[in-house]
Amino acid sequence: MAGFQSLPGFRDFYPEDFSRRQHIFRGWRTAATSFGFQEYDAPVLEPLELYKTKSGDEIEAQLFSFTDKGGREVSLRPEMTPTVCRMVGEKAGALKRPIKWFSIAEFYRYERAQKGRLRAFHQFNADIFGEAGPEAEIELIALLIQCLAGFGLTKDDFYVRLSDRDLWFFYLEALGFNDAQARSVLTAIDRYEKAGDDAFKVYTEAHGVMDADKKDRVLAFLRIKSLAELEAALAAFNSEKLTARLADWRKVIAGVSAMGLADFIAVDLSVVRGLAYYTGFVFEAFDRKGDLRALAGGGRYNDLVRKLGYADLPAVGFAIGDVTTGLLIEQRGLAPAHSTAPQVYVVIGGAAERTAAFGDIQALRAAGLRVEYPFKDLAFGKQFKAASDSGAKVALIYGGDEVAKGVVKLRDLADRSEREIPRDQAVATMRDLLRC
Secondary structure, eight states: OOOOOOOTTOOOOOHHHHHHHHHHHHHHHHHHHHTTOEEOOOOSEEEHHHHHHHHOGGGGGGSOEEEOTTSOEEEEOSOSHHHHHHHHHHTGGGSOSSEEEEEEEEEEOOSOOBTTBOSEEEEEEEEEESOOSTHHHHHHHHHHHHHHHTTTOOTTTEEEEEEEHHHHHHHHHHTTOOHHHHHHHHHHHHHHHHHTTHHHHHHTGGGTOOOHHHHHHHHHHHTOOSHHHHHHHHTTOOOHHHHHHHHHHHHHHHHHHHTTOGGGEEEOTTOOOSOTTOOSEEEEEEETTOOSSOSEEEEEOTTHHHHTTSOOOOEEEEEEEHHHHHHHHHHTTOOOOOOOOOSEEEEEOSHHHHHHHHHHHHHHHHTTOOEEOOSSOOOHHHHHHHHHHHTOSEEEEEOHHHHHHTEEEEEETTTOOEEEEEGGGHHHHHHHHHTO
16 A cells, blocks of 8 residues: 555645744744734634635635535635634724734645645734724834844845835826726736736737826836835826825835834835735735745735625735745755754663652653653663764763662763762753753
8 A cells, every 4th residue: 555645735744844834933923922913813614705705706716615514605714814804893893903913824725836835834914903004004014024034034035015006096097097997007017027018918908098108107107116216206296195195105114214124125016916905005025036936915905894794994914924934044044953852861770760760850841851761771871872862962860879879960961971969959950051
């Protein structure tokens, strides 16, 4: 029998892989709690209609969806945003605002597995509800940067591209586009980075919504890379909407800069996130070398809570995945060395000494030390070899003479130096020696 393999796009986490994953999760959780975000969790299975309401019927092709034994149409969650909107919407009146929540969870999408994208993956999600101003964007962009910088990554490793769907709509309106035409143009912009000029031919010129002059002005706007350029481009327009939006841009850039994070931010109006539910600032994190898919993405989605049937509540959030984060950390040589090695290996002389050692072993473990010992009686030489092979730093030796004197012999496995310590001081000595 050949045995079984995991399904395509799903991962086994052997101890070393699990350790790396937990390292990423700890980094994310540390960042979020330092920003005052509260952690939550939610069901992995939701009504299919929740995702169709948010994204339309076409989303079903990307889902692990089925009819359950109760006849309900359900789906494994492909993302957290609809779920957190449901949770917040149900108790919005009782929650203190702004609502700052985060989660670390597994998600499932039925799509072709490829580098940086799997069918089962973990994401960190952070959202702020109840704050309509750009202060929420400042907080979340800063958190996103910390979620990566906390691993030792710097401005030379990654950056955040900042854009604005509202600004695009107001700009296109000022150029004479109606709402439907503007959405068509944004669809082209979303494809422009990959498809180049063909993106506009397919989505705009074919529908007769853009002449050469408008196209030039759209492309000029698309090439803006700084706040100063943005201010210059909008100076000629007498538009209250654009003026107000520019003020929000100044506030976001100033806030992020005041936090010392300006070098992580790039104005990039080519980012429109392609999802219709975004209603304002959008942003994505990328590695500087461009080897990986987007590391993270998010933006403002003020209408989604109301669209799902709850009270009108402004919202902004982002998600960052474990797959690309892990790849980036490894590429930069920042992945931690995997180690579940014992700190202490207990060498036991015989049956009587084993009885004496067991109480101390349990006390050492209860104090938080990683302790191993031989399950069966072995010669001292074999035990010392096992201790060395285990990666332990010290060995505690329980021989007949030591037990009779109420002491234990401590051997440094690096230099093989030895000394005796009272058994009742073993826990305190080990904690001090290993700084637990």
